[in-house]
Amino acid sequence: MMPQAAETSRDAIVSVRDLQVGFQTTDGRAVVKAVDGVSFDVRRGETFGIIGESGSGKTTIGRALVFLLKPSDGAILHNGVDPLAMPRRQFQSHRRDYQIIFQDPNAALNPRMTILSSVLEPLELARAGSKAERLKRAHEAMDRVGLALDLGERYPHQLSGGQKQRVVIARALTLRPKLIVCDEVVAALDMSIRGDVLNLFAELQRDLGLTYVFITHDLAVVSHISERIAVMYLGRFVELGPTEKVSERPLHPYTKALLSAEPRPLPSTMRGDHRIVLQGEIPSPIDPPSGCRFRTRCQYAQGVCAEKTPDWRELMPDHWVACHFADRPNYSPT
Amino acid sequence: MAAAEPAQRMSKSAAGGPQALMSVRGLGIRFKTSHGIWQATRKIDFDIAPGERVGIVGESGCGKTITGLSILRLLPNNLAGLDGSIHFDGTDLASCSTREMRAIRGRRIAMIFQEPMSALDPVFTVGHQIAETLRVHTGIPREEARERTLDMLRRVGIASPVRRIDDYPHQLSGGMRQRVMIAASLICGPQLLIADEPTTALDVTVQAQILELLRDLSETSNTALMLITHDLGVVAETCTRMITMYAGEVIEDAAVDDALVRPLHPYTSGLLRSLPHLSPRHGKLPSIPGRVPSIMDMPNGCRFRARCPHAVAGCEKEQALLDAGDGRKVRCSRFRELDLAGALQHAATAPIAAMVASP
Numbered sequence: 001m002m003p004q005a006a007e008t009s010r011d012a013i014v015s016v017r018d019l020q021v022g023f024q025t026t027d028g029r030a031v032v033k034a035v036d037g038v039s040f041d042v043r044r045g046e047t048f049g050i051i052g053e054s055g056s057g058k059t060t061i062g063r064a065l066v067f068l069l070k071p072s073d074g075a076i077l078h079n080g081v082d083p084l085a086m087p088r089r090q091f092q093s094h095r096r097d098y099q100i101i102f103q104d105p106n107a108a109l110n111p112r113m114t115i116l117s118s119v120l121e122p123l124e125l126a127r128a129g130s131k132a133e134r135l136k137r138a139h140e141a142m143d144r145v146g147l148a149l150d151l152g153e154r155y156p157h158q159l160s161g162g163q164k165q166r167v168v169i170a171r172a173l174t175l176r177p178k179l180i181v182c183d184e185v186v187a188a189l190d191m192s193i194r195g196d197v198l199n200l201f202a203e204l205q206r207d208l209g210l211t212y213v214f215i216t217h218d219l220a221v222v223s224h225i226s227e228r229i230a231v232m233y234l235g236r237f238v239e240l241g242p243t244e245k246v247s248e249r250p251l252h253p254y255t256k257a258l259l260s261a262e263p264r265p266l267p268s269t270m271r272g273d274h275r276i277v278l279q280g281e282i283p284s285p286i287d288p289p290s291g292c293r294f295r296t297r298c299q300y301a302q303g304v305c306a307e308k309t310p311d312w313r314e315l316m317p318d319h320w321v322a323c324h325f326a327d328r329p330n331y332s333p334t
Numbered sequence: 335m336a337a338a339e340p341a342q343r344m345s346k347s348a349a350g351g352p353q354a355l356m357s358v359r360g361l362g363i364r365f366k367t368s369h370g371i372w373q374a375t376r377k378i379d380f381d382i383a384p385g386e387r388v389g390i391v392g393e394s395g396c397g398k399t400i401t402g403l404s405i406l407r408l409l410p411n412n413l414a415g416l417d418g419s420i421h422f423d424g425t426d427l428a429s430c431s432t433r434e435m436r437a438i439r440g441r442r443i444a445m446i447f448q449e450p451m452s453a454l455d456p457v458f459t460v461g462h463q464i465a466e467t468l469r470v471h472t473g474i475p476r477e478e479a480r481e482r483t484l485d486m487l488r489r490v491g492i493a494s495p496v497r498r499i500d501d502y503p504h505q506l507s508g509g510m511r512q513r514v515m516i517a518a519s520l521i522c523g524p525q526l527l528i529a530d531e532p533t534t535a536l537d538v539t540v541q542a543q544i545l546e547l548l549r550d551l552s553e554t555s556n557t558a559l560m561l562i563t564h565d566l567g568v569v570a571e572t573c574t575r576m577i578t579m580y581a582g583e584v585i586e587d588a589a590v591d592d593a594l595v596r597p598l599h600p601y602t603s604g605l606l607r608s609l610p611h612l613s614p615r616h617g618k619l620p621s622i623p624g625r626v627p628s629i630m631d632m633p634n635g636c637r638f639r640a641r642c643p644h645a646v647a648g649c650e651k652e653q654a655l656l657d658a659g660d661g662r663k664v665r666c667s668r669f670r671e672l673d674l675a676g677a678l679q680h681a682a683t684a685p686i687a688a689m690v691a692s693p
Binding site: 053160162191193196217219220221225258266269275281282 | 507508537540542545546564565567590604610611612618621625
């Protein structure tokens with residue numbers, strides 16, 4: 001494997017090396033490589049955004065990062081250590097440091113449990129402290145996310161969507177994790193609530209020194225909250241770099257198309273007219289295109305794009321791309 | 335109703351002439367529930383001109399979907415009452431017979447929904463489903479219906495329609511299914527297409543394709559579009575006029591560019607300000623405190639006032655949809671004194687806006 005993301009890993013809380021995650025199709029005849037050779041580091045204290053369309057494999061990466069899915073190949077190191085090599089007990093307690101929050105808080109909360117018992121549950125499973133201490137920590141977590149303590153006696157259906165997402169965040173915080181994978185955590189929330197929850201994430205990060213991996217399809221959200229963004233297409237990263245660079249000076253044609261497709265709430269005079277409308281849709285990951293996987297929808301594709309997989313290279317400092325022509329003006333081959 | 339009078343005069347100029355294709359006046363919907371009668375929407379007034387593209391925006395529960403459904407009288411069984419009128423090209427849809435309604439539904443007013451998979455029947459081919467609409471309404475022979483279906487599939491951008499016409503819905507991708515739905519809705523050449531969150535389930539690159547298609551088809555066939563969405567970006571890119579709803583009422587009605595640059599209602603302004611597109615990166619997002627009042631416990635007067643930074647004594651009085659000039663309407667008695675932030679206030683420092691400047 002080429003030295004993917006050979007960036008300084010001195011302060012990597014997570015190191016992913018040539019990660020592959022495959023699934024058997026239901027008829028058992030094929031393997032879908034949802035993630036197919038991805039390497040990156042997540043730096044301590046940062047928000048690392050992963051953006052991609054449905055079927056790009058971004059959710060699979062998120063689940064693999066916290067070992068809800070096992071890699072088929074490659075490695076995921078937490079603080080330089082492979083958790084899969086740990087004894088079972090140690091692995092279980094290690095996992096508390098790496099939490100995940102999902103899109104739909106309705107699916108994440110048991111409708112028959114009160115809010116307080118949901119928030120308490122991880123502490124009870126971890127047998128953390130005495131009963132009084134557990135209660136204190138649960139209350140602290142609820143307070144931390146701005147939930148009134150008397151909501152603890154209520155049931156999920158009595159809360160609004162934004163409140164329920166706060167409960168889920170409080171529950172993830174009880175075990176004082178170091179890293180939280182946030183998978184489309186604001187997608188199900190209304191516009192006016194979304195800002196509140198994003199502000200809460202930023203505040204918690206500042207106060208508790210958390211690291212986030214923020215997975216979303218929403219460009220505006222990811223570029224608002226992240227320090228670095230990775231763009232994913234059909235199981236691979238096509239671009240990775242600082243948010244400002246990726247969102248303002250994208251190197252990969254797919255990133256450009258994605259940015260230009262975002263509907264902007266601006267008056268017509270300010271929107272400009274440079275939309276790149278991509279033809280077709282993301283191909284099936286069962287039988288991905290050879291070479292560069294984006295070539296079937298890329299307006300600049302050349303013969304070499306079908307023959308050779310583009311190298312993952314650091315074209316600018318800290319800014320990585322996988323495209324044969326990313327360094328040529330207008331992606332021309334000559 | 336006192337408020338309806340000036341509103342009516344106004345909206346005619348908003349629609350660019352006295353000939354509105356559809357005029358909705360005082361529309362309200364009530365439901366029977368085990369907790370009593372719920373008023374889902376009330377006093378909805380707006381016009382749509384022929385060929386005009388109007389966005390209806392608002393958050394979940396504001397009544398935008400039910401307003402679209404009530405135009406086609408597709409309402410649930412627990413309907414307790416439909417108030418007001420919906421004049422569509424000479425017919426009042428709120429009071430016409432079921433028979434009249436059936437002749438209009440699908441032929442002169444069509445509708446598409448968020449999830450094309452649940453709107454398409456899995457056991458029939460897409461060609462059959464598109465042609466069925468045409469045959470039911472026009473009674474043309476099967477062969478001719480098939481020809482016109484092929485033509486329509488071509489127009490909505492389905493590659494190799496001859497091969498696709500006999501496909502079943504599951505054989506198509508999400509984007510293609512939505513194209514099929516659009517083909518089925520436009521096959522009878524309706525005067526109005528109601529599209530309820532037509533791209534919410536789609537990826538952003540496919541969404542761009544579908545929005546462009548809707549805009550083009552509406553322009554070339556002079557079909558009016560009523561686009562129901564929560565996404566202000568989608569409205570900005572697709573529509574010319576934007577109607578904002580909050581807690582069952584229309585609170586603002588203006589040309590899209592006007593509403594985005596200088597919103598007149600504090601709620602519209604609050605929504606724009608809360609968008610991450612328009613805020614400086616990593617900065618604190620302005621948010622609207624509190625939550626939408628419950629349908630069971632609606633306050634008197636302005637329904638937004640508990641969350642409004644500009645609320646004063648007097649806001650608890652009934653608020654009419656006021657004429658704000660230049661074809662604009664707003665349900666806020668303070669609109670003249672307020673100078674509210676719109677999309678441009680933040681645009682200079684915003685990531686997405688910065689992108690626009692670069693070629």
